[in-house]
Amino acid sequence: MAVVTDPQPPARTGAPSSPDGGRRRVLAMTIWGVAFVAAWFGIGLPTDPAYAFFWIWAATIAWHSDRPWRSHLRFARDWVPVVLLLAVYTISRGFAATGATPHALEMIVADRFLFGWATGGEVPTIWLQQRLYRPEVQWWDVLVSWVYFSHFVATLAAAAVLWMRDRSRWTAYMRRWGFLCAAGLATYFAYPAAPPWWAAQNGLLTEVARISTRGWKEMGMHGAGNLLNAGQIASNPVAAMPSLHTAFALFVVLFFLSSLRKRWWPLLLAYPLAMTFTLVYSGEHYVIDVLVGWAYVGMTFLVVGLAERWWAARRPRRAAVAPAGEQQPSVIPAQTGPSEQEAIPAAAVAVPAER
Template structure:
């Protein structure tokens, strides 16, 4: 075989070897993702749901690394690209003492009065627990517990899917997530506010002066005179406790997931307890729904709307937030979305102007030829009159004239 033939065979084998390697890596990635999913399911069954956001972030990063095996640069991007989410979680932890450092008094009574004004003297949290709370959690409280916990999981899942499918969309979502969370954290430091469950445990005398972490917050609402700052329940269902309770984790009891409920309680105790205004639970839910609204099939839009409303109901019924907190959370989400939309529009316009300036700086002889512009057709000139042709003499008559002229000579 000649050297030319050997070179031709080698050039044909190289693409085939590359395709074989790609197929093997694809199988490896699928196996790694399957192992990752099995580990997540096993830990969920044995240890409960990952209510710790740091653990959720670790789960997602591990899954993305498994899906990027064989792509070294992409694996490095996992660490770099998910750093903003880690910074958000760190900021949450640091925000616990922000109210004390800034020195702003905590709002205890204003949110209650705002809800009373909105609902003509009735506090929605008190009314809902009077009407719906039972001694044992009904089946639908399982749904409420899942909806509440989706706040700690869904944004990261959406970000993970976008990271794999569309990097431009992922960047847009990250800006929304980071902007909304940092705006909320800044407001928490400037305007600390106690949630309904804390107001039910404290009397006006206990919170005089607006303390951020009054000792009364860590006791039961049972026996607190007149229902504390929140107000007393006037009635209750059979077997239900006649005071306002923080019941967002009760639904897990129906699934025998008491460990999950305990983890939720531990997680709630470690976060900022006076971060009620605005409700980031409501704001982030609305922001995710708005982000996905034009990116999903139309059949999913009622589900997105129902999700936002169900989250609001969950927060009010379980004494996590006032209605005013939810309205302010929605308003903050809308403001951040509008600002980011204008920023994107300004950035595109700036890029367009920059491209135009770059074109103007190119010498004329290096610029591409302008496309030929079709000229408008000129009006047609009037046709000139055609002269009539002179009559042609017939050949017979011409011959006779010539013969006559010759005879005369």
């Protein structure tokens, strides 16, 4: 069964050259970069959705600094409803942990059943930490922290690029992303599940260190993990099944895969694999969480793709049975830039950032 990833890859169009040769853009992006690094060291990396949105919006302003302000305000109009819904998601996600007895043994049994033959009967998290974890931070710990951080910005950044380049693809992206997030949130309520570090703290596993953010210390960036560490302390411990971390990573890759040459596919597909290693090694997820997250991505593309085709087929029939003389709304062609058409509201899409 084929899964449609990106419904309509756009034709490449040449962008008009800048009158000043791009010097204004270079200057604006340099200012943005300096401000970002200063905030990074002073406050921390943007792992909070609203904070990440601020920096992404600032980047779009810097990249298109020659555009009128109404174009930049259009970005806020489209995205502020999404950010507000993120707050609603965060609150509702917290309710999933209220009074819940998280499932833990099932994931332990599943990982041992699937991989015990290769790990000596241990879950992969313990097997990896026994071989790679050291009291001192290692170079791979730094890479793990970077990969883990990418979860909080990669999906939003890809959406921002789509918003600037092709609004029709942006709306298709947001529909799929919103469905994926809603499916994950529903599962957290229906099946609250705990990660390996929680199981170890409660005596269900031997010692598991939660080490997803320890890599910052090696680079002397003690402030870099402040927001991330604070978010982990306040995070919902029963939001482990499915893993939206790895689901987001695979989702972004699959959405753009069909529009890129096949020689780039191995590099892109390495990202969800790197995220999988990061989550399992750092004690954040079991492998079964990852596999279920991947299944949710496949379900998302299948269900939303079928719904889009059903709706596209239904619209001509509705037009054909409309009363005589009733004026039908015109269809606005897809645009290639935000300045040509009013934005499509995204208030019905909730886009969470998993902790």
